Amino acid sequence: MNVKMSVVVRTVADIMVVPIVVFGIYLILHGHLTPGGGFQGGAVVASSTALLIVAHGAMKDNKTDLSNMESTGLTLFFLLAMVGLIMGFSLFYNSLAGTGGIFGGTVSGINPGYINTGGTIPLMNIVVGMEVIAALSLILWMMAKRSGSLEVEK
């Protein structure tokens, strides 16, 4: 079954994927500073999967990779939550905040949006983003496959 769209659609989709993914990653990384976060950014990135599936109608069989990515994201999220517990505080305690280093900085007053702040929150946003990208792509993949609008290349 030929489910490919026209060459115009495919070319535009290929071009549009780049800004969509970049915007999604921006949302994930700035989750602790601006509206957005892991889930929203992940959903934006996963929408590029939808675009590609609709335009090309075919995709490599990467179900296993996606489901691995999903489980890894969730495991890492929970391990990050347990960092607080292991350091002697409670679960989800932000024990990295204010300790310096890559995500441990502090901010005060009006600032241009320093990304290396927030303790464990940006790290959690990143792993949640990873999980949401994988899970939503997997759902789209499965739905497209079941409805017959996707050819799977082995």
Next chain:
Amino acid sequence: MNVDLLLQSPVFILGIPLLFAFLTPLADKVSKELRNAVFIIGLLLTALFVSLMAYEVYTIGSWTYVFGAEDPTAITDVSFFRITFLADGFAVLATLTIIITAVGVGIYSFGNMKDFDDLGKFYTLFLLTLAGVMGMVLTSDLFNLFVWFEVTSIASCGLIAYHNERGESVEAALKYMIISVIAGLLLLFSIGFFYGEYGVLNYFLIRDSMDGAFIDILAIGLVMVILSMKASSVPMHMWAPDAYSEAPDSITPFIAITSLGSLFVLFRLIFFVFRGAVEPSSIGNLLIILGVLSMFVGVSMALKQSDVKRLIAYLSVSQIGYMMMAVGVGFATLGTADYGAFGVNAVEGGFFHMINDGVYKALLFLSVGGIIYAADTRDLNRLGGLAHSMPFTTFFFIIGGLSIAGIPPLSGFSSKLLIYKSVYLYNPVLAIIALVVSIVTLALIGKIFFNAFLGPDQKIGMKIPRSMILSMGVLTVIIVIFSLFPNYVVSEIIAPAIEALGVAV
């Protein structure tokens, strides 16, 4: 700042299943053995932390665990706006009941499910359900309760639909999902009433500010209906027989445990939170009516079943009735002299019956699962002569069956005796109904026993895996312990639970 690890145990009871739920699909990619190892380590670690919490509660006393706080065990006024967990005698009773069944079911799954593929997801759903039920019974925040309620519903719905090649399983799962979604949304609706009126969600604060206005009564009624619905009480039981009988054999007791978890939450809420704001006899009598209906309708519907698993499912609905009736009698007498005279015994009997029921129901469902595994049919008219080839399963079934019927040496008798004696003093009719239901239960167990196990050897039995025997053996040992020391169980586990609810005499 270091907090004692023992005081962190409530969060580990929740966290370990969650972490291992996400680890199992990863381990599944490596090898089957690693996946099984990860799964059983997760279960046993949870059991370890349940026992650590029990030890801490019985030696030091109860405490509140505050999420995201620097010192989670130090309570301040501000911390009430955070999510809190309550570790007390009642939480220990509930988590113990859940974890005993979960470990039994977990070991059983190794043998029972070994012929199916994609088990990584199966174990993930199992551990997520475990985390959900544990969260439900440990939390002391109404909105958090809703979250765990939904986690449990979604995960157990996936478990029920596991055999999705069979239409009946999908139908049962769909029914369960519709019921759960309605229940979940109504729960959120009633939580909205409390939040709108008092602006707080914490059990303690709601208890202190509740004034028994009309809107409170409405919300309490909604919560009670929802939780009895999830506890599969008649007349909201229609999902239970389908879900119990169509879930994979190893999972059925675990679905039953989620019902028991809802019942624990219901009792926690009415005793701990709503007690001051309501007329005790109104809620008590409502519970008694629901209980008597469940007992009677459950056992009468069981009479006409020829599907062995469906029969046990209806018996389990009728057992829920005993607990509701007993606790209802206790609640109805609150605040009067009768409570000290027999009400507290009724509550003791009800709670004792809950922990007993969790274990013997699991044993019954699992031994029936063994029958189905060996003979590949559930039809009582086609089964027969299995005692020749399955001596162990026969023995386990007898233990579980006599316990559910309340035959003297076994644990079911001890709790039922407490219920009969105390309920008789409230209203003799209730005790008579309870006795009659017990007798019919015994007859039904006899029916299964004669049909499935006795008779000439039909050579249909095939050997069941050793892990299934092992898990049933573990549950049998626990039943025997409860049977030998019922007074010890009541004084060491049940009495602290009643004290934690603030209704000790």
